Amino acid sequence: MLKPKTRRLYLISALLLGFGGATAFMLVGFSSSLTYFLSPRQVVAHAPPVGETFRLGGIVETGTIQATQSGESLTTRFDVTDGQASVPVVYTGILPDLFGAGQGVVTIGAMTPGGVFHAKEVLAKHGSTYMPRDVAEALKKAGKWNPKFGPAPGPDALGSSS
Amino acid sequence: MQSKQDAGKLPARMELGRRRQSGWLHYFANPGRFVRFARPVLPWLAAVSALLTVTGMVWGYVFAPADFQQGNAARIMYVHVPAAWVSMSGYATLALCSFFSLVWRHPLADIAAEEIGPVGAGFTFVCLVSGALWGRPTWGTYWVWDARLTSVLILFFLYLGHIALVRGFESRERGYRAGAILALAGVVNLPIIVFSVQWWNTLHQGNSISLSGSSIYPSMLYPLLVSTLGFYLSFVSLVLARMLAAIMERKTSSLLLANAEHDA
Numbered sequence: 001m002l003k004p005k006t007r008r009l010y011l012i013s014a015l016l017l018g019f020g021g022a023t024a025f026m027l028v029g030f031s032s033s034l035t036y037f038l039s040p041r042q043v044v045a046h047a048p049p050v051g052e053t054f055r056l057g058g059i060v061e062t063g064t065i066q067a068t069q070s071g072e073s074l075t076t077r078f079d080v081t082d083g084q085a086s087v088p089v090v091y092t093g094i095l096p097d098l099f100g101a102g103q104g105v106v107t108i109g110a111m112t113p114g115g116v117f118h119a120k121e122v123l124a125k126h127g128s129t130y131m132p133r134d135v136a137e138a139l140k141k142a143g144k145w146n147p148k149f150g151p152a153p154g155p156d157a158l159g160s161s162s
Numbered sequence: 163m164q165s166k167q168d169a170g171k172l173p174a175r176m177e178l179g180r181r182r183q184s185g186w187l188h189y190f191a192n193p194g195r196f197v198r199f200a201r202p203v204l205p206w207l208a209a210v211s212a213l214l215t216v217t218g219m220v221w222g223y224v225f226a227p228a229d230f231q232q233g234n235a236a237r238i239m240y241v242h243v244p245a246a247w248v249s250m251s252g253y254a255t256l257a258l259c260s261f262f263s264l265v266w267r268h269p270l271a272d273i274a275a276e277e278i279g280p281v282g283a284g285f286t287f288v289c290l291v292s293g294a295l296w297g298r299p300t301w302g303t304y305w306v307w308d309a310r311l312t313s314v315l316i317l318f319f320l321y322l323g324h325i326a327l328v329r330g331f332e333s334r335e336r337g338y339r340a341g342a343i344l345a346l347a348g349v350v351n352l353p354i355i356v357f358s359v360q361w362w363n364t365l366h367q368g369n370s371i372s373l374s375g376s377s378i379y380p381s382m383l384y385p386l387l388v389s390t391l392g393f394y395l396s397f398v399s400l401v402l403a404r405m406l407a408a409i410m411e412r413k414t415s416s417l418l419l420a421n422a423e424h425d426a
Contacts, residue, residue, distance in 0.1 A: 009265045016346060023350040027361075035362045036308035057363055096302030098231060106306075106365050123301045128370040130236055131379035132227030 098124035211395030218389025244393035252282035260342035
């Protein structure tokens with residue numbers, strides 16, 4: 001016969017293992033719906049039906065940003081890429097400060113019949129690299145800039161399109 | 163079967179049990195010994211944690227350079243990141259105390275669990291609010307329901323639930339048992355918070371600091387580490403102070419009760 005506290009130790013450890021395992025299975029099962037956004041590759045492979053709202057995330061492809069001002073509203077066209085596929089996006093409204101070529105974005109909207117993603121909202125996704133501006137410029141000058149850091153600083157980081 | 167035997171001669175068995183107990187765990191589980199140890203340590207600990215926190219803040223907000231992309235908005239990390247780490251470590255400690263409480267019935271573990279709750283909830287709140295204030299200028303939104311943000315919000319609710327549950331019973335013991343079970347069940351949330359940015363696409367960025375290194379430039383990393391140490395020690399100081407107060411409160415009320423019985 002086990003001592004009560006040994007029995008409690010086994011019982012609680014077993015319950016924790018069971019609960020943890022059950023949660024793990026659940027997370028694996030629901031994994032696709034826990035993903036905050038789809039990548040261009042996933043969208044190109046099997047696009048969600050036209051008009052259905054979803055989130056598209058990736059990098060703003062350099063050289064694809066086209067801004068057109070009509071009256072009060074600013075319409076921006078750009079491609080979102082993950083290096084393997086890219087999806088054209090059109091968005092009317094104010095963009096976050098960090099938006100720019102080579103920068104990560106998450107856009108919320110739906111596909112149009114023409115195969116263009118019509119975004120209702122654009123969020124900037126920030127990378128995990130932090131450094132002072134002078135260091136970033138020195139790295140770039142020395143040709144040691146890693147694209148993983150995000151877009152290189154300087155005049156071409158923003159509005160490189162036009 | 164055993165519990166029936168126990169019920170008859172509980173005080174004698176407890177006495178015997180206490181004498182048989184050995185090892186460091188049981189040594190520090192004694193509330194009296196804890197008070198004798200913690201009371202002289204607390205003022206020093208509080209002073210050091212205040213010094214480190216202030217140093218980290220001033221260093222980060224005045225002397226550290228602005229980020230090449232975010233500019234001054236990046237400085238929120240000197241509050242946000244330490245608060246996030248402390249809120250998770252605090253929950254891990256709460257769960258450990260709950261485990262000791264359920265298995266070995268340590269009275270000190272119960273007191274610790276009860277007092278960690280509000281402090282941990284406070285740090286989690288700071289983490290959520292500072293993150294939202296950073297998100298507005300950086301992402302363009304205060305809040306999104308991605309896996310990282312949602313799992314931290316769940317952590318906050320777990321803390322709140324624990325606070326309510328521990329205090330929600332007529333009998334203190336039952337509150338401790340119920341709170342401990344909630345705290346242990348909530349542990350599954352911790353790896354979800356930590357790995358959410360790797361397992362799923364999230365708007366929240368990946369980890370800047372890992373066991374293999376950091377992608378934060380040293381002139382920004384050092385103030386972050388100082389303020390992290392400050393936050394951790396502040397958490398410990400606050401919990402120790404609350405635990406001392408709780409033990410004193412219990413002593414006072416039992417003394418008052420004994421006096422009242424004596425007078426009557």
